[in-house]
Amino acid sequence: MRDIRKQVTEALACVSGGAALCALVAFPHALLAATPDPEVEALTQPSNFFEIGGQDVSSASDKFGEYNGLNKSGGYAIGNFDWRGGDAYNGFDGGTGDNRWKIQGSDLGTTSRTISATVSQQGQWDLGFGYDELRHYITNTYQTPFQGALGGNQFYLPGSFGVIDATQLGLPGTGTQGLTPTQLAAFHSENVYTGRKNYSLTARYRFDLEWNVQFSYNRLDQSGAKLIGGAFSPDASGNGGGEDSGTFMNPTDFRTDTFEFSLNHNEARWHMTASYFASLFTDAYSSVSFSNPFVSDYPAPSQTGTQPPGGIFPVDVYATPPDNQFQQLNFTGGYSFSPATTLTGGLSYGRNTQNSSFIADPLFVSALPQGSLEGLVVTSHADLKLTNLTTDQLTLTAMAKFNERDNRTKSETFGSFLSIAGDTWGPLVNTPLSNRRTEGELAASYRLDKRQTLRVSYDFEAINRWCNNTLANTYQSTDPAAPTGYYNQAACVEVPHSTDNRLSFKYNLRAASTVRLNAGYTYSDRHSDINSSYYNPMQTSGQGFQNLGFVPWFDASRREQLVKAGISWDVTEKFDVGVDGRYVDDSYLSVLGVQHGSLWATNLDATYNASEKFSVSAYLTLQGRQRNLRSADASSPTAPPTDLWANRLRDDSDTIGLSAKLDQLVHGKLALTADLSHSSDRSVYTTTFVSYTSDLCTQGIECGTLPTIRNESLRFKLGAIYAANAANKFALHYVYRKLTSQDYYYSAYQLGSTDAVVMPTNQAAPNYSVNVVGLSYIHSFH
Numbered sequence: 001m002r003d004i005r006k007q008v009t010e011a012l013a014c015v016s017g018g019a020a021l022c023a024l025v026a027f028p029h030a031l032l033a034a035t036p037d038p039e040v041e042a043l044t045q046p047s048n049f050f051e052i053g054g055q056d057v058s059s060a061s062d063k064f065g066e067y068n069g070l071n072k073s074g075g076y077a078i079g080n081f082d083w084r085g086g087d088a089y090n091g092f093d094g095g096t097g098d099n100r101w102k103i104q105g106s107d108l109g110t111t112s113r114t115i116s117a118t119v120s121q122q123g124q125w126d127l128g129f130g131y132d133e134l135r136h137y138i139t140n141t142y143q144t145p146f147q148g149a150l151g152g153n154q155f156y157l158p159g160s161f162g163v164i165d166a167t168q169l170g171l172p173g174t175g176t177q178g179l180t181p182t183q184l185a186a187f188h189s190e191n192v193y194t195g196r197k198n199y200s201l202t203a204r205y206r207f208d209l210e211w212n213v214q215f216s217y218n219r220l221d222q223s224g225a226k227l228i229g230g231a232f233s234p235d236a237s238g239n240g241g242g243e244d245s246g247t248f249m250n251p252t253d254f255r256t257d258t259f260e261f262s263l264n265h266n267e268a269r270w271h272m273t274a275s276y277f278a279s280l281f282t283d284a285y286s287s288v289s290f291s292n293p294f295v296s297d298y299p300a301p302s303q304t305g306t307q308p309p310g311g312i313f314p315v316d317v318y319a320t321p322p323d324n325q326f327q328q329l330n331f332t333g334g335y336s337f338s339p340a341t342t343l344t345g346g347l348s349y350g351r352n353t354q355n356s357s358f359i360a361d362p363l364f365v366s367a368l369p370q371g372s373l374e375g376l377v378v379t380s381h382a383d384l385k386l387t388n389l390t391t392d393q394l395t396l397t398a399m400a401k402f403n404e405r406d407n408r409t410k411s412e413t414f415g416s417f418l419s420i421a422g423d424t425w426g427p428l429v430n431t432p433l434s435n436r437r438t439e440g441e442l443a444a445s446y447r448l449d450k451r452q453t454l455r456v457s458y459d460f461e462a463i464n465r466w467c468n469n470t471l472a473n474t475y476q477s478t479d480p481a482a483p484t485g486y487y488n489q490a491a492c493v494e495v496p497h498s499t500d501n502r503l504s505f506k507y508n509l510r511a512a513s514t515v516r517l518n519a520g521y522t523y524s525d526r527h528s529d530i531n532s533s534y535y536n537p538m539q540t541s542g543q544g545f546q547n548l549g550f551v552p553w554f555d556a557s558r559r560e561q562l563v564k565a566g567i568s569w570d571v572t573e574k575f576d577v578g579v580d581g582r583y584v585d586d587s588y589l590s591v592l593g594v595q596h597g598s599l600w601a602t603n604l605d606a607t608y609n610a611s612e613k614f615s616v617s618a619y620l621t622l623q624g625r626q627r628n629l630r631s632a633d634a635s636s637p638t639a640p641p642t643d644l645w646a647n648r649l650r651d652d653s654d655t656i657g658l659s660a661k662l663d664q665l666v667h668g669k670l671a672l673t674a675d676l677s678h679s680s681d682r683s684v685y686t687t688t689f690v691s692y693t694s695d696l697c698t699q700g701i702e703c704g705t706l707p708t709i710r711n712e713s714l715r716f717k718l719g720a721i722y723a724a725n726a727a728n729k730f731a732l733h734y735v736y737r738k739l740t741s742q743d744y745y746y747s748a749y750q751l752g753s754t755d756a757v758v759m760p761t762n763q764a765a766p767n768y769s770v771n772v773v774g775l776s777y778i779h780s781f782h
Contacts, residue, residue, distance in 0.1 A: 045782045046084035053078035053731070053776025054109075062137035062191065063766035064737055069110030070772065071137045077109030078776045086119075098122040111135040111195070123206060130200035138192045138227065143762040145186035146248070146290060150193075150225050153251050153320070157291040159311025161186055164293045165304040166244060166757045175756025180305040184751070187762070194224040194252050212264050220256040225249040232292045233316050233361075244294045246759035247749075251320065253284035272333035277350075279326040287317045287359045294757065322356035328379070345384040352377040369412040375432075378406040393447040401439040407432035411469035411537075429537035431472045431492040436464045451510045459502040467492035472537055482545055487535040494536075495555040498528040514570035518580075524560040530590075547632050547641060549591030557589040577606040592631050592641070599625040616660040624652040630690060644690035655679040666722070673719040683709040712740040727780050735772040741765040 054077055057070050065071025086100035098121055105115040112134050120126030148155035161183055166175040199219040206212040228250040231243065262275035291313035308314075328350030336342045354375035358368055383401040390396055409432035443457035467473055472492040502524040509517045533548055551557075566580030581602035588594050601623035609615045627649045632641035657677035665672065686705040716736040723729045743765045747753055754760045 046086075047780065048081075048083045048085075048782065049778055049780045050081035050083075051078060051731070051776050051778045053774060055733075055772055055774030058771040059768065060140065061766070061768035061770055062140040062193070063739060064768050064770045066137050067112065067134065069107070069112040069135060070770075071135075071140075078774055079108030080106045098124075125205045126203070128200075128202040130202075131198065133195065133197045135193050135195045135224075138194070139763060139766075140189070140191045141762065141764045142190050142192050142227065142247075142249075143187045143760075144190060144247075144249070145183065145188075145293075145759075148249070150190060150249060151223055151251050151253060153253075153285040153288040155248065155288070155290050156315070157186070157293055157313055159307045159313070161293060161313075162305035163295070163308055163313075165306075166294050174304075176754050176759055177752055177756050178304055179751070182305065187751075187760075190249065192225060192227060192249060194222060194226055196223075197221045210265055210267055214260075214262045214264065216258075216260045218256075218258045220254075220258075222252045222254040222256075225251050228318075230290075230316075230318055232290075232294055233314075234295065243755075244292075244757040246290070247761045247763075248288070248290055248318075250288055250318075251285055254321070255282045255284075256280070257282075270333065270335040272331070275330045277326075277328045277330065281321075281324050281326075283321050283323055285320045286322070286356060287319055289315050289317050292316050293759075317359055317361060319359045319361075322354050322373070324352065324354040324356075324375075326350060326352045340389040342387045343384070344387075346382070348379075348381040350379040352379065369414065370410075373409060375409040376407075378404075378408060380404045380406075395445045397441070397443045397445075399439075399441040399443075401437075403437045403439075405435050406468075407434045408468060411467065411472040413471070429471055431467055431537050432469065433493065434466050434468060438462045453508045455504075455506040457504045459500075459504070461500040461502075463498050465493040465496055486545065486548070487533050489531050489533050489535075491531045491534060492537060494531050494534040494551065495528045496531065498526060498555065498557075500524060500526040516568045517566070519565040520563070522560075522562040524558075524562075526556075526558045526560075528555055528557045530557075547592050549593075549641070550631060551588075551590040551593045553588060553594035553597070556593055559587045559589075561585045574610060575606070575608045577604075579604050594627055594629050595646075596628045597626065599623070613664045614660075614662055616658070618658045619656070621653075621655045623654075624650070626650045642691065645687060646690050647685060647687040650684045651682070653679065653681040669723045671721045671723075673717075675715070675717040677715045679711075679713045681711040707744045708742070709744070710740070710742045712738075714738040721778075729778040729780070731774075731776045731778055733772075733774045736770070737772075738769045739767060741767050 054075055055070075056075050057065075057073050060071060060073045062071050070076060082102075082104045084100070084102045087098070099119070100122065101117070101119040103115075103117045105113070107113045108115070114130075114132040116128065116130040118126060118128040144155075145157060145161060146155035147157070162180060164175060164179070164183070197220075199221075201217045202215070204212060204214045226249075227247050229245060229247050231245045257278075257280045259278045260275060262273055264273045265271060292315065293313060295314055328348055330346065330348040332344075332346035334342060334344035352375075355372050357372045358370075381401075381403050383399070385397065385399040388396045409430075411429055411432060413427050413429050438461070440460045441457060443455065445453065445455040447453050469492075474490045502522060504520065504522040506520040507518065511517055528551070530551060533546075535546060562582065562584045564580070564582035566578065568576070568578040570576045579602070582600070584597075584599040586594075586597040588596065601621070603619070603621050605617065605619040607615065607617040628646065629649075630644060630646045632645070633643035655677060656679075657675070659675040660673070662672040664670075684705065688704075714737070716734075718734045720732045721729055722732075746763055746765045748755075748758070749761045749763045751760045751762060
């Protein structure tokens with residue numbers, strides 16, 4: 001760019017200085033034409049390239065290919081390109097016109113491909129198109145006896161599969177632990193994934209330097225399925241439901257259309273944007289259906305494998321995500337009162353509606369109170385920020401923010417339910433929850449001297465939660481099955497109000513020309529108003545009791561302290577190193593629930609640039625967290641509870657990595673890169689007794705320490721690029737990835753190891769060892 005300005009200056013001198021000076025100016029320009037300046041060439045001529053090639057994956061793994069599209073073994077194409085052009089580039093050579101275009105594509109040989117195109121007239125308008133797709137491969141070890149295609153919504157069993165008798169639990173080989181050969185033969189594998197295809201259109205038109213309009217449209221199509229767990233419905237006699245459960249493929253045949261139109265204005269002292277946004281979600285299905293092999297039209301037979309009457313199983317129906325719409329008006333802007341004082345802010349108002357019809361759920365034996373939810377949620381937002389550069393050393397800021405989610409959906413009583421033998425299911429009430437969040441911040445940043453700065457801030461947050469409906473606030477303040485006085489307050493929320501006050505300090509110091517330090521401290525005090533005998537209106541009568549005093553960690557009163565510090569040191573011109581760390585301590589004040597949590601992390605990284613040809617860097621990350629929780633046995637409620645137990649969850653992880661780059665080898669034609677890293681993650685879960693009047697271990701609570709969950713990951717990548725000449729290159733890459741996972745959770749999925757009323761899936765913890773080798777040709781051109 002400096003060279004271009006120099007050429008313009010020389011040209012002006014030529015015009016004013018006469019022919020002799022013009023001759024002197026023209027001579028170096030002739031040399032420039034013979035040997036183009038790379039900087040000038042990059043501005044005046046577009047740099048294009050395309051890359052084609054292939055790569056081979058040694059073995060199949062949905063976990064390795066979870067997002068990169070390389071989930072199968074075998075060959076994949078490599079395809080990338082970037083082409084640009086238009087007469088705007090020719091203007092530097094005396095051409096006319098100001099139009100440009102660009103087409104780009106990447107990862108075209110996989111299911112993670114992207115392609116885009118733009119065309120524009122500089123300073124006037126631009127138009128863009130985009131397409132990308134991505135598959136999320138979930139698992140290739142899932143097995144099921146249900147017949148039905150991935151992405152479909154009907155999964156049935158033939159009558160010959162036979163009923164699974166779960167009425168004689170406790171006997172060896174009953175239920176799913178004693179499946180017949182015919183039932184075992186019905187299990188087959190399914191590769192479960194979700195896919196998305198995204199189409200986009202953007203357009204912008206500039207009326208002048210101050211006013212412009214923008215429009216964007218996005219179409220997202222989703223396909224495939226996700227795994228969900230669900231319970232089967234009991235029959236009229238109460239058999240085959242409740243805790244009889246399975247894992248199913250829930251279809252994701254979704255479409256989301258989003259639109260945004262904005263009007264923008266920008267002047268020297270103020271700017272503003274007014275916009276309209278809409279999101280329209282459509283589900284191709286309203287429900288998904290499954291055969292229920294645990295029941296027949298009559299009480300379950302006494303022998304596993306007996307065909308249901310008529311050879312047809314009863315069918316359970318689950319709802320899929322309902323259609324909904326969201327529309328929002330937005331306004332943002334800012335005004336500079338002076339070079340030292342600026343005010344910015346924004347307003348928004350949105351409406352989210354959902355009115356899909358309820359499905360015919362066999363679990364209900366009485367009529368639904370209405371045909372659809374008639375859901376309406378109104379959201380509003382406002383924010384304001386004032387910044388003042390009071391002096392050269394002091395900057396003051398003040399911020400206020402308001403967010404409200406007003407759920408205006410009606411509350412209704414839903415029931416009655418089918419009863420399971422020995423259980424009493426009463427009606428329940430839906431609770432459309434609303435909340436209002438108010439935030440504020442006062443901050444000052446002061447430059448103590450040329451080497452030191454200090455920032456101090458105070459933040460305040462208040463949250464109110466409520467329901468608009470009388471029914472949600474007053475329904476069943478006492479459970480008829482609970483002891484007298486156990487529930488004595490009615491409300492739809494357990495924590496109607498909470499406040500959080502936060503004070504933060506941040507200090508930066510340049511101790512020397514090569515040494516920089518930073519340190520920070522934050523203290524936060526959150527106070528929550530607790531409804532001490534809250535009754536959940538969505539809880540059915542007799543199905544367990546609230547643990548009085550239990551508060552979720554995200555709502556509970558809490559005192560938090562955060563300390564962080566770091567140092568960066570340029571040891572030499574070629575070698576620099578950095579270290580930083582942080583520690584967070586959370587103390588919760590609720591009787592039951594999370595009592596204490598902590599998190600710590602430290603990072604070390606170093607870089608050595610030996611020369612323009614060789615550099616190497618290394619890093620180490622260590623982190624850990626721990627959460628301690630206390631709860632009670634709610635099957636025999638007392639206030640306060642007496643049967644107390646505690647558990648501790650601890651997570652630790654570490655990652656070490658090394659990367660290197662060798663450039664300008666083999667007469668400047670070869671460049672090599674290498675990257676090696678190893679990570680280890682561990683989780684340990686331990687349960688102990690605090691105080692108890694009975695042996696909780698006999699009531700289904702696991703005692704002691706469970707096996708450690710481990711994940712060990714090794715990653716190695718080697719790349720080489722050989723430049724035959726300026727226009728032609730060859731690229732070679734090699735990738736090795738290994739994952740070793742140990743997780744006892746998957747044991748409960750295996751045939752013969754599940755609970756007698758849980759359908760097995762044989763899913764396995766993800767383990768893989770995969771090699772990828774690729775070779776491609778890259779051609780650059782103008």
